[in-house]
Amino acid sequence: MSMDKNNKIKILVIEDDPVITDFLCTGLKYEGYEVTSRTAGKAGLDALQQTTFDLIILDVMLPDIDGFEVCRRIRDRGSDIPILILTVKKEISDRVKGLDSGADDYLTKHFSFDELLARIRALLRRRGKISKNRKLQADAIVLNLETREVSRKGKRIDLTPTEFGLLELFMRHPHRVFTRETLLNRVLGYDYDGGTNIIDVHISHLRNKLGDRPPRLIRTIYAVGYAFYPEETGT
Amino acid sequence: MRVWDRLSLQARLGLLYAVLLIFSVVLVGCYSYWNIWQLFISNKSSHLRAQAKPIIEHWLIDNDLAKPDNPHLKLTHQNAFILARDLTSRNTVAIVLSRKGDIIANGKRLPEEPEAPIPDKQYFRRALSGENEVTYRSQVNGKPVLVMLIPLRPQPASSQIFGVIQISTLLTDIKEILFRHGAMLVSLVAIILILGIVTGFWLIGVSLKDLQGLLTSCHQISKGNFSQWVPVKNRRDEIGQLATSFNQMLEKLEATFASQQRFVVNAAHELMTPLTGLRGSLEVLLRGAQDDPSAMARLSKGMYKEVNRLIRLCEQLLGLSQLESSSNVHKQPIILSDFFNEFKADAQVLAGGRSLAIQQGPYVKVSADPDLLKQILFNLLSNALRYSPTETPVVIRWKLLPKQVEIQVSDQGQGMDAETLSHIFEPFYQGKATVVSGDKGIGLGLSLTKSMVEAHEGTIRIESEPGKGTTVSFTLPLE
Numbered sequence: 238m239s240m241d242k243n244n245k246i247k248i249l250v251i252e253d254d255p256v257i258t259d260f261l262c263t264g265l266k267y268e269g270y271e272v273t274s275r276t277a278g279k280a281g282l283d284a285l286q287q288t289t290f291d292l293i294i295l296d297v298m299l300p301d302i303d304g305f306e307v308c309r310r311i312r313d314r315g316s317d318i319p320i321l322i323l324t325v326k327k328e329i330s331d332r333v334k335g336l337d338s339g340a341d342d343y344l345t346k347h348f349s350f351d352e353l354l355a356r357i358r359a360l361l362r363r364r365g366k367i368s369k370n371r372k373l374q375a376d377a378i379v380l381n382l383e384t385r386e387v388s389r390k391g392k393r394i395d396l397t398p399t400e401f402g403l404l405e406l407f408m409r410h411p412h413r414v415f416t417r418e419t420l421l422n423r424v425l426g427y428d429y430d431g432g433t434n435i436i437d438v439h440i441s442h443l444r445n446k447l448g449d450r451p452p453r454l455i456r457t458i459y460a461v462g463y464a465f466y467p468e469e470t471g472t
Numbered sequence: 473m474r475v476w477d478r479l480s481l482q483a484r485l486g487l488l489y490a491v492l493l494i495f496s497v498v499l500v501g502c503y504s505y506w507n508i509w510q511l512f513i514s515n516k517s518s519h520l521r522a523q524a525k526p527i528i529e530h531w532l533i534d535n536d537l538a539k540p541d542n543p544h545l546k547l548t549h550q551n552a553f554i555l556a557r558d559l560t561s562r563n564t565v566a567i568v569l570s571r572k573g574d575i576i577a578n579g580k581r582l583p584e585e586p587e588a589p590i591p592d593k594q595y596f597r598r599a600l601s602g603e604n605e606v607t608y609r610s611q612v613n614g615k616p617v618l619v620m621l622i623p624l625r626p627q628p629a630s631s632q633i634f635g636v637i638q639i640s641t642l643l644t645d646i647k648e649i650l651f652r653h654g655a656m657l658v659s660l661v662a663i664i665l666i667l668g669i670v671t672g673f674w675l676i677g678v679s680l681k682d683l684q685g686l687l688t689s690c691h692q693i694s695k696g697n698f699s700q701w702v703p704v705k706n707r708r709d710e711i712g713q714l715a716t717s718f719n720q721m722l723e724k725l726e727a728t729f730a731s732q733q734r735f736v737v738n739a740a741h742e743l744m745t746p747l748t749g750l751r752g753s754l755e756v757l758l759r760g761a762q763d764d765p766s767a768m769a770r771l772s773k774g775m776y777k778e779v780n781r782l783i784r785l786c787e788q789l790l791g792l793s794q795l796e797s798s799s800n801v802h803k804q805p806i807i808l809s810d811f812f813n814e815f816k817a818d819a820q821v822l823a824g825g826r827s828l829a830i831q832q833g834p835y836v837k838v839s840a841d842p843d844l845l846k847q848i849l850f851n852l853l854s855n856a857l858r859y860s861p862t863e864t865p866v867v868i869r870w871k872l873l874p875k876q877v878e879i880q881v882s883d884q885g886q887g888m889d890a891e892t893l894s895h896i897f898e899p900f901y902q903g904k905a906t907v908v909s910g911d912k913g914i915g916l917g918l919s920l921t922k923s924m925v926e927a928h929e930g931t932i933r934i935e936s937e938p939g940k941g942t943t944v945s946f947t948l949p950l951e
């Protein structure tokens with residue numbers, strides 16, 4: 238997965254509800270996307286003319302022109318940018334209309350953010366915006382997302398699902414500092430009730446299996462958490 | 473009685489009908505039987521009289537007894553026997569009685585001639601006392617006979633009675649005729665009853681068939697199938713009318729049901745938007761945004777807003793359902809000018825820095841629930857403020873109408889087109905007006921307001937012109 242710092246994937250969010258816009262922007266930025274938001278259809282179309290985007294997240298209920306119309310106008314301009322439509326269920330019969338008007342996919346409101354991310358990745362992969370190769374590589378570590386196999390310097394390593402999840406997270410976001418709380422939420426789920434010490438245990442197991450010695454790949458950041466520092470970025 | 477209650481309507485009607493039919497037919501039969509019997513008897517007695525009269529007259533003359541005021545009038549065995557003999561025939565026998573009641577002569581001589589009954593003292597006395605024809609029935613050897621007593625006088629008008637003649641005739645022939653007649657009557661009655669009951673049951677069945685259809689429909693409806701209509705064949709009779717009004721009720725019910733369902737779907741969707749915001753924000757925070765204080769602050773503010781919106785929505789939903797029962801409306805006399813003096817402070821808070829004028833109207837006392845009245849005004853004010861530019865004024869005024877007062881809230885904002893106006897009172901309907909100040913609404917405000925006004929037996933109407941402004945007027949009853 239190539240997500241060059243200077244060549245981030247650009248997403249345009251067209252949505253009029255301020256709270257939904259806010260969490261979409263914050264969450265997507267956190268995932269490493271560059272996000273621009275507009276609260277109306279016309280403003281969204283204008284933004285598209287000024288900058289090129291890689292993907293559009295489009296709400297159906299917009300104050301000026303509705304989402305389907307926006308979609309149609311974008312396609313009429315000859316653009317094949319992937320469009321993900323957000324609808325409330327009452328417009329579900331419109332979903333066909335949405336796909337007819339040129340949208341690529343739709344999500345009904347009350348969608349989960351994880352699902353949104355998965356759909357975005359799928360759309361980007363289909364357009365070749367991110368590599369179709371479902372492998373993460375860093376520092377001679379190869380992590381196959383399809384087969385869930387991990388190897389370092391050609392040697393196979395057996396990881397538990399939790400350890401795999403931790404390593405995947407680190408490799409997707411090199412250099413980012415994760416608090417124990419965040420690691421806990423992302424790997425063990427939002428409703429896990431135990432203390433954060435469990436994360437230290439999993440990290441130490443992971444380090445052992447990777448043969449990670451100081452200076453470590455997975456570093457402890459004092460009083461905060463952990464971060465992943467590969468020596469050379471994988472291709 | 474319990475068995476009766478358990479019978480079907482058809483069986484009950486049929487039984488009643490059959491009992492009535494049997495009763496009336498038997499009554500008619502008995503009456504006609506009795507009537508014929510009476511006819512025969514009177515016929516027979518007049519026949520007897522007609523026969524006897526000339527014979528007696530002749531006999532009087534022949535025996536020199538017809539002279540008036542003859543003190544030597546005397547019945548002898550000889551002359552009495554002649555008379556008895558003359559009056560006796562195959563079916564009839566006569567005996568002659570003296571004033572004392574002794575049998576002077578008996579006309580029976582041949583064995584085939586019937587026996588004469590023993591004279592009855594009571595009837596005999598009546599005959600002696602001057603009653604011209606005493607007729608009664610009696611029995612001889614178990615056979616019915618008709619007996620007639622005729623007093624013997626020298627002249628028809630004479631008060632002198634020197635004997636009584638008793639003529640008796642057998643009634644066996646009449647009995648026979650009557651028996652035959654009775655048998656015929658009974659079989660006729662039986663035929664009428666059978667035919668009547670069969671056709672009766674059939675008729676009742678036919679007329680109750682539509683009722684059966686009604687019943688089937690009811691069963692279907694109780695299972696939730698509102699599209700099952702009752703067939704209306706004969707629109708004019710009671711069952712037809714019942715079916716028609718039943719269908720009307722069904723139509724209403726179906727419409728109410730559909731609108732209720734629409735309402736629930738709309739409410740769920742309205743709940744969904746803030747919930748999506750809440751869930752998304754929480755997920756993003758838990759995924760790691762919580763480590764960034766500025767994201768944390770922003771997202772939690774957003775979530776706070778969403779929660780408030782959910783609470784407002786629930787409050788409005790509760791308000792709507794509360795209004796459905798009139799026991800939740802506590803009316804009391806309110807002096808409008810006093811009410812508005814108090815309301816002014818609250819309204820000013822809602823308006824913020826905007827210009828809000830409450831124009832005092834005439835002194836009126838209305839009957840209203842003060843809490844609901846406040847809510848009505850809050851809803852209308854918030855609309856006026858929300859959909860009009862900040863620099864334009866909002867005005868509240870009231871005026872007196874016959875028996876009621878009209879309160880108006882007007883703004884000079886965006887106004888509405890006819891299309892929006894036609895849907896404005898539907899729950900969750902929102903027009904195209906853009907929100908100038910404050911939060912986006914839910915679309916329940918005006919439908920709630922309408923319910924509240926109607927709970928006061930008032931009416932609400934909206935005049936609006938796009939670009940010019942809107943005036944909402946509602947009425948309240950005077951105290």
Ligand SMILES: Nc1ncnc2c1ncn2[C@@H]1O[C@H](COP(=O)(O)OP(=O)(O)OP(=O)(O)O)[C@@H](O)[C@H]1O
Pocket residue numbers: 851855856859860883885886887888896901902903904905912913914915916917918919942
């Ligand atoms: N004074 C007004 N001027 C212009 N448009 C109005 C006015 N009042 C109501 N409307 C229109 O009618 C619609 C329905 O109003 P209503 O009060 O029922 O719902 P709302 O204001 O959108 O939401 P809320 O439930 O919060 O009141 C509004 O969305 C708006 O488009």
Ligand SMILES: [Mg+2]
Pocket residue numbers: 851854855913915916917918
């Ligand atoms: Mg409103």
